[in-house]
Amino acid sequence: MTIPAQPRAQDNAAQNHLTIPAAWYHAPEFYEAEREKLFFSEWQLFCHEALVEKPGQYVAYTLAGRPLLVLRGKDGQLKAFHNVCRHRASMVLKEGVGTTQVLRCMYHGWVYDTDGQLAKAPGFGGDEKDLCERTHLFNIHVKSVSGLVFICMAENPPPFEKALGGLVAALQGSGIEGFKFFSTASHPMKCNWKTYIENYMEGYHIPVIHPELNKDVDFNTYKVIVGDRIARHETGIRPERADVAQNSGLWVWLWPNVAINIYKNGMNLEIVMPTGPETTELRYCYLFRDVSEAAREENQRAIDLSFLVTQEDVDIVEIVQKNLSAGVYHVGELSPRHENGVVYFHDLVRGIHAK
Ligand code: FES
Ligand SMILES: [Fe+2]
Known part of the structure; x- marks a missing residue:
């Protein structure tokens, strides 16, 4: 079946960045190339050392x-x-x-x-x-830094420091060294790993997809700062929610597939593990400053919000994945105001496929 001629996004997109092509999210050859050139060749964050x-x-x-x-x-x-x-x-x-x-x-x-x-x-x-x-x-090969365990399957691993990029500096002062293990969780998803990651790379969808989270986040102050293999999301918390908001507003992503979300009293280490061209396992590890019985209820509240937000994200990325595979959409335009993180991620992905 052929699709009737349509105006193409890039025809009017002299100014804006374009996404990577839809085929990169489902065609097995792109998944195979990413396995070989990225996941089997570079250092990967595997788990928290608390485990x-x-x-x-x-x-x-x-x-x-x-x-x-x-x-x-x-x-x-x-x-x-x-x-x-x-x-x-x-x-x-x-x-x-x-x-x-x-x-x-x-x-x-x-x-x-x-x-x-x-x-x-x-x-x-x-x-x-x-x-x-x-x-x-x-x-x-295995190494750990700041409680984060990295592995490398290559016989001769690339330099470890380079793989860390700006991560250690970005986490300075966040208190993660003092957090103790609380629980793990796992969420299977029907999407390519990149579909989930690029959803993580922007706050643009928060007001639409995450009504509960949006009560806390001051969207006007939301920004994503990229460079040196990391992206740091920063946002103010609405003043009226300062006492109850669980998120401290510091979320750090490390290339290619890891996020560290800092809460008011703890953190979630989020590892996005590809399992196939269109399947991915999301691995969570929650840690808190106080893991005593007295803090259990408060800690659980942070996890409950995390589960709610995750479910909202999983629902939307699975919908997006279907359309990326459906053969209608090829590329789209990215918001200059909100999607600089997606542009940065796509540039790194392009670097893998240019190798
Ligand atoms: S003992 Fe491991 S495969 Fe037989
Ligand atoms: Fe989200």
Whole structure:
């Protein structure tokens, strides 16, 4: 079927920036290129260190189709492996967060120590000692800074400092080092990871999509400051809501897929993990200054608002995704007043596909 000739957005768009093309949000070749050139090649923020504080604590998440495992070893060091057993390729540990003293594969029960070395292959037969000596989980690189754990799947990782960009400076004074773990949450979405991220990159939709959040935010002061791989959203809070507003108005995004949302009493680390060309898993980790029973209700109020806002965002990005795939829309124009963050994100995405 062909679509009748329509005026094209770019015909009248000499001044304004255009979006990246719709095909980049659904065609498998663009997803494959982003997996290879970005998610498998660069440093990626994987989880908060609060989830892997004590020996044996682990996080098993899948990033861009690769199951990964980060854990605190018996020696107190962070370790990271591909969560793939060297026997017949099962995941060693089930996806999720937990504590274990040994890494016992869920399929035939091979046991790896927390360094990734095979320690036992029960009932295997033959020379088990020799098998153990030459069998190790696939290592990946891991580093942490300010309680944020990064991994890199490349054999020779690019410079870590460059990957952090302006993140550490942007978070200075936010108090995130003092926050303690409260809870995690996960939201599956039917959209490309970029559809969700670019929704995050602008406050333009807040008055329309987020009526509750909009009660707190002074939209006239809203701005997004971009550069050095980060975007910082800053907004004033309406004076009449100063006492009850949960959001402190500091939200920081780090290229490509991470946001750190600072609340009045805590934060949410938000990691947008692609799972397919048109599917994405949103991973949340909530931390608060006070995680005692006395603060539970107040903390829960911040999470309830976060869930409400997330649901509103997920609903709209899934609608947008349908239209990006429907074959009618090709590119659109971006607001010079409100969508500079989207322009910045698109420029970085273009850089990946130009490689
Ligand atoms: S696949 Fe892991 S023990 Fe067989
Ligand atoms: Fe939103």
